[in-house]
Amino acid sequence: MISRPKSDEYSPFAAGYVGLVPDENVIEKLEQLKESSYQLFSSLTEQQGAYAYAPGKWTVKQALGHMIDTERTFAYRAMVFSRNHIELPGFDQDVYVANTDLSNISIKDLAEEFKATRLSNIYMIKGFSDDQLLRDGIASSSRFTVRAFVYMLAGHELHHLNIFRDRYGIG
Incomplete structure (x- = not known):
């Protein structure tokens, strides 16, 4: 079982994500979230996917696309750090979303992409040594430590699931 990272293993900003992860097996939590998020997003209509709760806010599809981008980014950082102590640049989530064209991608395909990306990351995480x-x-x-990114994967998803429930009225 992967133990919870200490507060000096990640930035203060990431504390909000790590803090959302319950004290249980984080790999099992990632697997459970993969399935529940897939069920949620794959059940939405295209009209629901195009919904934004306020002007200038992301649509459901854009927010899910952001979750996929962040999933890949956090996992890439974990992989790189597991093999080499290095410095990687940040990424601006708003620039990424603004430069992503999801018009030809269905909400159901995005749900599949998230599920596949998460599954791949779970296999990678299971392969990390202590x-x-x-x-x-x-x-x-x-x-950041590698295990911090493992917890951040789950916490980032939980953060957005809370937003989907509270602001978008889904979930």
């Missing part, structure tokens, strides 16, 4: 989980690197000018 030593690799404690390795670290710099991302967005802050130190």
Whole structure:
């Protein structure tokens, strides 16, 4: 079982994500979230996918696309840090979303893409040794351990599921 990272293993910003993850097996939580998020997003209509709760806010599809981008980014950082102490640049989520064209991608395909990406990441995480989980690197000018990114994957998803429930009225 992967133990919860200490607060000095991630940036203060990431504390909000790590703090959302319950004290249970994080890999089992990632697997459970993969399935429940897939069920949620694959059940939506295209009209629901195009909904934004306020002007200038992301649509459901854009928010799910952001979740996929972040899933890949956090997993990439975990993989790189597990093999090499290095510094990686940050990424601007708003620039990524603004430069993503989801017009030809259905909400159901995005749900499939999220599920597939998460499954791939779970296999990668299961392959990390205890030593690799404690390795670290710099991302967005802050130190992170590999296990911090594992928890951040779950916490970021939980964060957005809360937003979907509270602001979009889904979930």
